[in-house]
Amino acid sequence: MKLLFHMGSHKTGTTSLQNYLSEIAPQLSETGILYPRPKTEMPPHSILLSGLMPEDELPRIVRFSGSEDQRKARKTRALEVLRNLAQRSPEATLLLSSEEFFTPIPEQGLSTFKQELMDAGISSFSFIAYLRRPSAFYVSWLQQVLKASFLPPKIAPPPYEEIFTPYLKVFGEKAVQLRLYPEVWPQGDDTVQDFFREVLGREDLAQNRAGRPKVNQSLSAESIALMQSYRFAFLREQQDRYTSDSRSLGGALTRLETETETTKIQLKQNIAKYIDLDIEALLWVRDHLSFVAPDVDYSHLEKTAEALETPSDLRELIDIEPEAYRALAQKLLAQGWANSARLESRLAFGLDPKSRRRRMWLKDQIQHGYAPPNISATNI
Template identity: 30%
Template sequence: MKKLIVHIGSPKTGTTAIQNALANARETLKSSGVVYPRGLINRISRNEILDNHNEILDVIIRDPKNWGRSSRLLYGDVDSERLKKTEGSRFLNELKGAERVVLSAELLFGYRPDDIGKFFDLCRECGFQQPLVVAFLREPVGLYVSMAQQVLRGSAALPPPSGFRMNYCGSLGKWTKRENTQLEAVAYDSVTDVVNHFGQLINEHMDTQVGGKLKSLPNMNKSISAEAMILLQDYQKRFRAKGENRVTHEVNELVEVFRSLNNSSVKQSKPQAKPWVTAKINEINRDEIEALSAKFEVTLPYSPPATAEAAPVALDESALDVRDILCEWSPKTLNNLIVHSLHELASNAGTKADSNSRKEDNLSTWARNVIAKVLRKSDAS
């Protein structure tokens, strides 16, 4: 019988690391009879094949108006029907010709029921009658901090903790309504852990040992420090209009500078939610965590503070500062990060173009003016 493993995320649980490991081991997997199909071409980089199957499944299954953000960015301006006939047909033929296949697309976790139905129809069309659906789940507080980092890449606005309610059971339930569907739901631990665990699932489900060849590459953790989050929000407040949400090249450059300095020039602090944030998120997700354990036998860490700390009375959750939600950050480290970041940004600017002809960009403006403002806030804290 043909076998299929479908990794559906969820987001922020090492999905990129799993996809990168699978893509790098594609030929090794294939030599053992396990196929990890090629995704679409990244139209921005031109020559890079996407490691995941988010975009190709969007093209085949969903109406373009329901595509994920990356699909719209990369392929929103092309003829979707033509793309479906060319790349979609190529992808389906690869599935039909294989006996053992692995797919990975974290956007599947949020698919609507009708799109999930279309996905299962696709599986049957390709000869897969009983796919194994794999989902990794992250405890809500850690997920909130990770999502806050992601949000700051496009906007200065932070998500309010009081509205951060998960729907794990609802998302998983949509995938178990179909007959002959096996579900493996796993509590997320770390990037290395999920890659190793996924390799074990390949070995067990597909009767092979090739899953042990999956390796988590170094620097796959894309998180940034508490101090970097403070500086990133400061930058976004200066150059993002209220309500604007988009990731720019300058933001990506700034984030890479912060990450390159961590553990080398500047020992930075791991972001930790304040007790009131932890208490609030755990409180509104307690029923969901208990239901997840009862229905799907997944136990997520749940450790509310011994003494619940209320949010500051005057705190407006619609205009949160990073300092409002994080408790572990150092003014001294913040100062060091500013100094080293300014040096790196100045060096990068010098390599890009002749400074006499280069128009001043937002990063340069921010670099010149940020020290006084940020350090005043540090002193006040």
């Protein structure tokens, strides 16, 4: 059996692609392409990453999905599913997808993964990833990180060499294919259409997708600033972890943005240039993976300046409109978000000090606007 593994990257239409692949899995199987549909809240096939790298380096969505023993048992069951598929359809192509594999995985870990796949009956391996403009990737990653932390990610391009070198060593120099993320470097379509046309050769199966709602919509600059402020005020001890109330806040902000004039997140020009024109990253993916970034004059690339310090003050990274920030906070207060039953405390507002604190926090945002986290602070 042949393996085709879609490994993301993050924020390149991956969820839309996974949702559609799951939806039409029966039609795909008729063409000899098998896409297993695990019954799990995790992104498809991410459990396969468990055990391939140190526990504290696992992506949060894998790390917090259960104990080490629970993940081991789930992975064993997942590999058994793959083994059964290979036995029933040895000539088919197995299609897997998990953006969690777009991360630096130790060479030894990938060697273990290759052996696990071979033991399941897979003998041929191909990996495909979509890349977007590095500064655009950072903007999306900034949003993703601040939903589970109050500290912005390090200002840097994606660590392409650390991610892909182990794949090339373990699976071979021809095992990895990179494609442009079409929604950022426009090619007239989206990731789903591009994947079905250029990777699977079945563009006909990606028709009739008009009117589908977008998933994982981006938040505005003001919303993500409110999220950062909230996580610092109430979730400081739960770094790198999604919580029910931060998810609830994200949902409320997404709804309120439709009636508020907010600002699309855009990096400061000097930071975007620093990330996009990192000569080492650009030359590495060009020379090792034949990936040439559009609109880049390689003949005039210069050595990247000294590393930029990553600020906790989002105003040094992006533009935040003060009035839009206050307006969102006001609407959150008006709609009673702070008393939502989805929050971890189920007590009535009048008896719940945490709920009162949320309302006090919102009133403070309305009055004073955004303030960067005081990293040295120890008390809320």
